Amino acid sequence: MYDFNYHRPSSLDEAVTLLGQGEDVKVLAGGHTLLPTMKQRLAAPSDVVDLSRIAALKGIEATEGAVRIGAATSHADVAASGEVRNRIPALAALAARIGDPHVRNRGTLGGSIANNDPNADYPAACLALGATIVTTKREIAADDFFVDMFETALDEDEIVTRVDFPVPRRAGYAKFPNPASRYALVGVFVAEGGDGIRAAVTGAGPCVFRVPEMEAALGHDFSPAALEGIKVDAGGLNADIHASADYRAHLVGVMARRAVEAALEGR
Amino acid sequence: MARDTGIGARVKRVEDQRFITGKGRYTADLNRPGQAHAAFVRSPHAHAKVGSIDKASAMEVPGVLAVFTGEDLAADEVGALPCGWAITSKDGSPMVAPGHPCLAQGKVRYVGDPVAVVIGETLSAARGGAEALEVEYEELPAVVDLDAAQSSDAPLVHDEAARNTAFEWELGDKAATEEAFAKARHVTRIDLVNNRLVPNAMEPRAAVGEYDSGTDGFTLYTTSQNPHVARLVMSAFLNIAPEHKLRVIAPDVGGGFGSKIYVYPEETVCVWASSKVDRPVKWTCDRAEAFLSDAHGRDHLTHAELALDEQGKILGLRIKTKANVGGYLNLFASSVPTYLYATLLSGQYDIPAIYAEVDAVYTNTTPVDAYRGAGRPEATFVVERLIEVAARETGMDPAEFRRRNFVTSFPHQTPVIMMYDAGDYAASLDKALELIDYSGFAQRKSQAAREGKLRGIGFSTYIEACGIAPSQAVGSLGAGVGLWESAEVRVNPVGTVEVLTGSHSHGQGHETTFAQLVADRLGIPMTNVAIVHGDTDKVQFGMGTYGSRSGAVGMSAISVALDRVVAKAKKVAAHLLEASEGDIEFKDGQFTVSGTDRSIDWTSVALNAYTAHGFPSADLEPGLKEGAFYDPTNFTFPAGCHICELEIDADTGHTRIVNWVAVDDFGEIINPMIVEGQVHGGIAQGVGQALLEHTVYDESGQLVSGSFMDYTMPRADDLPSFSLDFTVTRCPSNPLGIKGCGEAGAIAAPAAVINAITDAVGHEDVAMPATAEAVWQAIRKSPAREAAE
Secondary structure, eight states: OOOOEEEOOSSHHHHHHHHTSSSSEEEESSOTTHHHHHHTTSOOOSEEEEOTTOGGGOOEEEETTEEEEETTOBHHHHHHOHHHHHHOHHHHHHHHTSSOHHHHHHOBHHHHHHHTOTTOSHHHHHHHHTOEEEESSOEEEHHHHEEETTEESOOTTOOEEEEEEEOOSEEEEEEEEOTTTOSEEEEEEEEEETTEEEEEEESSSSSOEEOHHHHHHHHHOOSGGGGTTOOOOOTTSOOSSSOOHHHHHHHHHHHHHHHHHHHHHTO | OOTTTSTTOOOOOTTHHHHHTTOOOBGGGOOOTTOEEEEEEEOSSSSEEEEEEEHHHHHTSTTEEEEEEHHHHHHTTOOOBOOOBOOBOTTSOBOOOOOBOSSOSSEEOSTTOEEEEEEESSHHHHHHHHHHOEEEEEEOOOOOOGGGTTSTTSOOSSTTSGGGEEEEEEEEOHHHHHHHHHTOSEEEEEEEEEOOBOOOOSSOOEEEEEEETTTTEEEEEEOOSOHHHHHHHHHHTSOSOOGGGEEEEOOBOOOOTTTTTSOOHHHHHHHHHHHHHTSOEEEEOOHHHHHHHSOBBOOEEEEEEEEEOTTSOEEEEEEEEEEEEETSOOTTTTTTTTTTTGGGTTTTBOOSEEEEEEEEEEOSSOOBOOOTTTTHHHHHHHHHHHHHHHHHHTTOOHHHHHHHHBOOSSSEEOSSSOEEOOOOHHHHHHHHHHHHTGGGHHHHHHHHHHTTEEEEEEEEEEEOOBSOOOHHHHHHTTBSSOOOEEEEEEEOTTSOEEEEESOOOSSSOHHHHHHHHHHHHHTOOGGGEEEEOSBTTTSSOOOOSOTTOIIIIIIHHHHHHHHHHHHHHHHHHHHHHTSOGGGEEEETTEEEETTSSOEEEHHHHHHHHHHOOSSOTTTSOSOOEEEEEEOOSSOBOOEEEEEEEEEEETTTOOEEEEEEEEEEEOBSOSOHHHHHHHHHHHHHHHHIIIIIOOOOBOTTSOBSSOSTTTSOOOOGGGSOOEEEEEOOOOOTTSTTOBOOOSSHHHHHHHHHHHHHHHHHHTSSOOOSSOOHHHHHHHHHTOTHHHHHO
16 A cells, blocks of 8 residues: 555535545545555555545435435445335345445445446446435436446546435345355346336446336336346446356346346335 | 363363454564565566566665565575475476576566565565566466466476476376276266365465574574474575574464465565565565465366276276476475375275376466365365266266275275275265255255256265375375474473474364363363474474374374373382382372372372482483374375255356265364364365366466455355264274364365256266356256256
8 A cells, every 4th residue: 555645524525625635536435445456556546535424424314205325324224224124125135235244334325336336236226216316516317327337427526425215116136246256246126116117237237237128028017027038138248257248148137037026025 | 080171072272262352473463673574576477587677676765675586595595495295207207396486587487476575664665665676577478278288389387397297197007997997887987177276374474584693593483384394494495594593483373274384485585584684574465465376276187087897886997187286396286186186096985996197287377286185185076076977877876886886894905005994984974864864855856946946966975195194105105204293291390281292283273182182191171281383492393284184193292292201200100109110000180009099199290200309310310291203104094975965046057055964084083173163164165166266367377366356265155054973983093093184074075066066957067166157057058957947
């Protein structure tokens, strides 16, 4: 790890100010990607702004038709939240299966989506539930937020403050974990909400994506059987030592059916 | 004698209190006054000539104290790391085994090969210097694929090793085996991959080298399984310092699995460099470095054949194996695919003729050496896959087929050196069949099929050879060292006891089991016994811990030393009780004159041995301390039966082990809880090899699976609760009747898993690691596929 300046602001204003000062300023949330990268000397920020002491970024709040989750809320807190478990059980179940207990106790919702790792779980939930990402500057629809691999719509000096998840009629998430990292090799989040059905896939491609054919089929018949025969094209999917593109394409179908099962069972 | 701590008692591990409360003292915890830090510059290329190294580029970094390269080591005549077991090729030529320079001498042969070391005031300075060091490389074509490495157009890893071949070795009777195959009714043929593994002990390697200019002596603190052997190699081959000027201390060590047997470049460089900079030099490996630089395990390609007669009796077995040794032949690397492998190819079976050919092949990859089981898992995988496939091909029940071919009388001389001394293979098989409810399997399988799951069952009736010995025998096979063990029992005047052992505990629980033996024999509380190990200045000599040898060999040495202590103590007691020595009985800590009520306790005898007031010193020396060097009369032969039952999710290929039965015969057992822990860990590692651990190099020789994000270690939720039991046939070749238990699980497990998966999918084409995708692909060409759908 190279030397760097460490800041731990106690307010969002202070954090935003710090983001504008310094050569290469990075935001530290749970640190699960940033810190290993720094330790391996692959990243060398001049300044690190630690968000962990900003109270406004934490907490879960139920509103009319939505659950608002502060960006610095840990995965473990989301998984354990009564509000989330009652109103969007699929989201609580997703959070409960991220990584391992260490990851869930340190990792945060905001950190995960701002990093936009193609294998992360939360982007699928955000996209399928039609979440709104609230930042220090604006509100961004999930459809516009996840741009490409490790790339989001966020500006350099913009911090995610919370995510608003509309409460769906029903939703389910199924994930086939990478056995080493426990990221999603393929994860599919299916939700039926105010603007219809959305099926979002993470892990399989360079960035979370929706599958319109599945959404249409589920619109006619919200059952696993409705997805039989729908194949995702393996072209453009990720291929690495963990899985071929063909296998990932196959798993998208399997996980989509299991996500629908979970939704029907209210898991 | 308290029954709750004696031999056979489930005593909780006394060392765990300090380990789990953070009080363990590992090498990385040690910091010496004035200590500097080392960072190694490693080759980014699999194969390259090393050109000029611009030391000034690193020296400019603030805090850098020194930069050393291979030239500096050569100037001080620091030798290259040798291979310590000489193998002769079938044409009579010696193996081709160029030493491994601790820092590159003109050429690098794998990614991670050390090129230079930077010593800094701080770790950060050292790493900064290492990063800044400018090294010129001329890249050479790399040979990575084992199967292609012996072709005539493959690049040469070592110019002196034609066709990248270190040796072409054979064992067994070729003609007799050919004859057996000629008259066979059925021949089973299989091709197997034994996948390369990265050891990944929990504690990465570390070293602190310290030179004392006052005494001109060195101390090395290091993560070693055998500190005396490290000292011997550094003295005899590496020219660091003579043995009496070099103290090697291996304090608490967090797991080894073989990977810490060897002497490595880094620790050698640290101790050498400490005299160059006249400061202690510390190095701590990080996990990424460990993936590249710890000796790997396994990595075989094997073609195997089994000849059967019309009754399903085995007539002969032959194999041809290519063993990948990586860029250099490591310290014991030559023995692993030869005398620790082919000598076990008879398995638990009476096989009249066996012939094995093994080629050791260099590639531009990390060196491969012993890893938990070392050759025996590879042999068991070959034998147990062959047996299972042969049973299926001939339509026989795999349990029955095994039973039909078991060795049933002992001693049994196999065609491949080993003389099995004791065992009862049918007993462990029978017990295992009962525990797994074998007769109910068919019903469980059809139930699983109704749920879309493919259920399979697989056997592994393994044998291994532990406690590698006797020294004369291993010497005749090429070993560079003797394989005995030493012990010293020091009784203090108050009757407490220190036992100095040449065995080394790095997770095995010696401080508990060894103390149980001493407490049991001397009739004293375990708390009055200290086990001392891991320091060449305290323990006279030792061969260390590997090959499941600490119980069979290390404890036997203690046992002999205890006999001598008791004999001496009886002499003291005889004087004190004014009786003749022959009339003294020793039991439960009391010396009694036979047939009388006159007795004296252990503590009083110990005190009197040191006061020497009660006997004339002319007749009897004061003091109470005895030692032993114990050399067994044979290998030991643990054996047993593991059965794996699993279910495969037909949609994803994910395998879940639902039931695991292990019935092992380890001979006499000192602490069943610790033995069970060894079996659990061994199975976990074997399951890791079979299902999860995938070492992947790309074509250029870069290790692609070089982190825990990419290399899957087995975890608790990958494993079921194991159902363990034991059978006991006493080992006749050591006084305690112990056979050894440390490697059995890792030896047995892979074949059991793959036999179960191939049973489930209905064909034999499943390689390790059987990842979910590999199994999914196997299901797609499976006759069982329709059954599940």
